[in-house]
Amino acid sequence: MKPYTSKYSSIVDFSSPALKRHKMLRHFKDKLAEWGVAVGGVGVIVAILLIFLYLLYEVVPLFRSASMSSVATYSLPASSAEKNLYFAMEEQAEIGLKLDSNGQVIFFKTNTGRVIHTESIPVPEGTTITSLAEADPATHVLALAFSNGQAIVFKHEYDIRFADDNQRTITPKISYPYGKEYISLAENTAFSHLALRDTDEALIIAGSGKDAFVVKALNKEENFLSGDVTLTEQLLSVPKLPGTINGLLIDPDQRWIFAALDSDHLAILDIKDKENPVINAVIDVTEDGSSLTAMRFLLGGISLLLGDSSGHINQWFFVRNDTNEWQLKKIRGFKLSDSAIVNIAPEHRRKGFVAADAQGNIGIFNTTAQRTLIKQSVMDKSIAGIAISPRANALLVENLQGEVGFWDVNNTHPEVSWSALWDKVWYESYTEPKYIWQSSASTNDFEPKLSLMPLSFGTLKAAFYAMLLAAPLAICGAIYTAYFMAPAMRRKVKPVIELMEALPTVILGFLAGLWLAPFVENTLAGIFVLLLFMPVCMLLFAYLWAQLPGSIRHRIPDGWQAAILIPVVLLVGWISLQLSAPIEGFLFDGDIRHWIQEATGLDYDQRNALVVGLAMGFAVIPTIFSIAEDAIFSVPKHLTYGSLALGATPWQTLTRVVLLTASPGIFSALMIGLGRAVGETMIVLMATGNTPIMDANIFEGMRTLAANIAVEMPESEVGSSHYRVLFLAALVLFLFTFVVNTMAELIRHRLRKRYSSL
Incomplete structure (x- = not known):
């Protein structure tokens, strides 16, 4: 039987060249679309992955640990013969300064120890230097007290110039912002402890010696026509403190004087009313029978750093109590070692500090993040002086034998920690721990608040x-x-x-x-x-x-x-x-x-x-x-x-x-x-x-x-x-x-x- 056929039917040739070209073209389009979709999808995934990796690349340095590396070790001239009173570095950490107990200032290259300039502070004839005070690390203003009851204020400065070949030259010098005249605190009284604070309104010096405690204000009056500044001396009638003074500090607002008494107490003197200073409080600042061995202000002068004989450094600052009165309160603590803290050096631009103990250990800490960044032994013997550069990228250390060590410090992001980002933090001047974001302010003393x-x-x-x-x-x-x-x-x-x-x-x-x-x-x-x-x-x-x-x-x-x-x-x-x-x-x-x-x-x-x-x-x-x-x-x-x-x-x-x-x-x-x-x-x-x-x-x-x-x-x-x-x-x-x-x-x-x- 024959299959049915119609006169309208025709046989389609699927092997014709035209259909073959059509099939090949369609196959090419299918593959092109398939690969296009695949490449697009993979491209999106790769793009997202690259974004993630780039974000991670920028974030990872936040959590890298700090480190120190030794650059040089040397001895300065006569450094072993005289006691080191003061150590410092200029902005670039290229020139260091040492002030010894004879009043000689030595400027030297930090990386080699080569002396480039020496200068002597005028010490009154027949007297010796009994104490030194620093107004603020950023101002470079210092004061020396002499055994005859006088004092002198001076400042170390650095003149930076660039030559035609773009070579930088730093010239250090000593200047006297109030002249070379001596300030008389008390006649024939050797002040074993001295405190200094200089502002646009007044210069206040406090000194303590055997059975003597003197606070003098030099109030400044500027002539608007000539610009000349006239100093008016005012001797404050301060009350007698209940104990032997072992340390003095004056806050930047010139309201509070902190006096370390005996070995375990701190007296707080309110001098807001200069006519009638009063004792605000006397508190015990040590624990477990330890004694107070070091006392410094943190950057800004709001917080006190108190080191003790057990190797602890505690941060204290004022908070408002239930009666809306200022009360000094311990906020947080750090521990360097079991040896006594002998020196504390605050950073110039961050809320961090360096501490040294009697066994030659150095610790770098940050208060806001409550981080212990570095603990490292840098000397075999007790440390006589430490100095941190203004950029906190270098450290000078000297032991009792006069050996000086210059260290490079890599500590880029100390203010970042898990607690600073996600936990409540007790910031300076706050009444309690809080979550705060405030990344910048108008002052250099600002405490970054980086809570997310x-x-x-x-x-x-x-x-x-x-x-x-x-x-x-x-x-x-x-x-x-x-x-x-x-x-x-x-x-x-x-x-x-x-x-x-x-x-x-x-x-x-x-x-x-x-x-x-x-x-x-x-x-x-x-x-x-x-x-x-x-x-x-x-x-x-x-x-x-x-x-x-x-x-x-x-x-x-x-x-x-x-x-x-x-x-x-x-x-x-x-x-x-x-x-x-x-x-x-x-x-x-x-x-x-x-x-x-x-x-x-x-x-x-x-x-x-x-x-x-x-x-x-x-x-x-x-x-x-x-x-x-x-x-x-x-x-x-x-x-x-x-x-x-x-x-x-x-x-x-x-x-x-x-x-x-x-x-x-x-x-x-x-x-x-x-x-x-x-x-x-x-x-x-x-x-x-x-x-x-x-x-x-x-x-x-x-x-x-x-x-x-x-x-x-x-x-x-x-x-x-x-x-x-x-x-x-x-x-x-x-x-x-x-x-x-x-x-x-x-x-x-x-x-x-x-x-x-x-």
């Missing part, structure tokens, strides 16, 4: 209030648009909402800061009325609509009912805002901000979390809506029809079939929206007060990690601790979004696997 907790909290706070507004509106809108809305209306509504995502966030932040924040402040009562009554009014309208006769209801086609809610929303919004002033006057005495503060104790800032929630929620809604709507709309129709055919209502079908099937997509929409809220920068930057505080109060602002990076990165010094901590903040933000997205993907995969059988 307020920034992380602010990030979560902003995201929470944004999602609180965006998530319900976006998900409910997606459900209605995808499941109940008429297709013709959906084709108009969905693109309009998605178009909102194209609005630049800087514009939204600009509007939120300049228009929305004042508007919310002026109509706060109306905003709350709107948030409370809008859902109620919409439900009430829906109920009333359902009670209307069918002849009226059926005039609106199915799926178009949402259109009649538009005038309801506008009307309720207008009425709520119009009621703002009457409600505020009737219920809150005309000032709802004052009522909130008085009734709840909550502060109100104009640019607050409520404004951020409204503005950032508006920005996040399109993202969540678009993805969730696509997920719900993509649920196979046969599932919906089958559920309805089995007798389920549309609502039952929605909750028990559609939403469960679309749950992976809805969850992904929420996670992507959360990621958008967490990483948002410009809206938070412009719509909040940008204050890094930890307060869940909706009426106060915050600072997020992203906004903080945007604000402070342009001002940070490249390679500084501040700079690298900002990169650490970026890394924290990166890891947070990575972890959240990874967990979201795992949950989404489980949801898809669980409900795939529907």
